[in-house]
Amino acid sequence: MNSKIDCNTNYVTPNRTFETITIDGSNRFLYVYNYKGVHFRLFTEIFELAQFLELGKEPKYDFLNEADLDLFLEEFSTNLTS
Numbered sequence: 001m002n003s004k005i006d007c008n009t010n011y012v013t014p015n016r017t018f019e020t021i022t023i024d025g026s027n028r029f030l031y032v033y034n035y036k037g038v039h040f041r042l043f044t045e046i047f048e049l050a051q052f053l054e055l056g057k058e059p060k061y062d063f064l065n066e067a068d069l070d071l072f073l074e075e076f077s078t079n080l081t082s
Contacts (some may be wrong), residue, residue: 023077030076032069040069049054 007019019032031043033052042061043049051057063069 021073027076037066040062040066042069042072076080 002062003047006022006024008068009017010018012018015036020029021032021070022028023030028044030044031049033041033043033049035041040063041052041059042063043059044061045051048057048059061072063072
């Protein structure tokens with residue numbers, strides 16, 4: 001089953017963005033901190049993102065390229081909606 005993933009991007013600086021991802025068919029939000037398009041940190045809860053910003057606590061998931069992040073999101077969304 002394919003699921004639709006929507007993404008809202010907020011630019012902090014030209015090199016840093018925060019993306020809020022919603023997965024159709026679930027009430028889950030995911031948060032991605034994108035640094036220069038070469039390091040992506042994925043947060044499954046908003047408090048994890050706050051801990052990263054305030055305390056520098058690294059998330060459970062991080063990726064060194066967008067292709068790996070996309071593969072993970074595809075699998076993650078499939079598990080949520082099945």
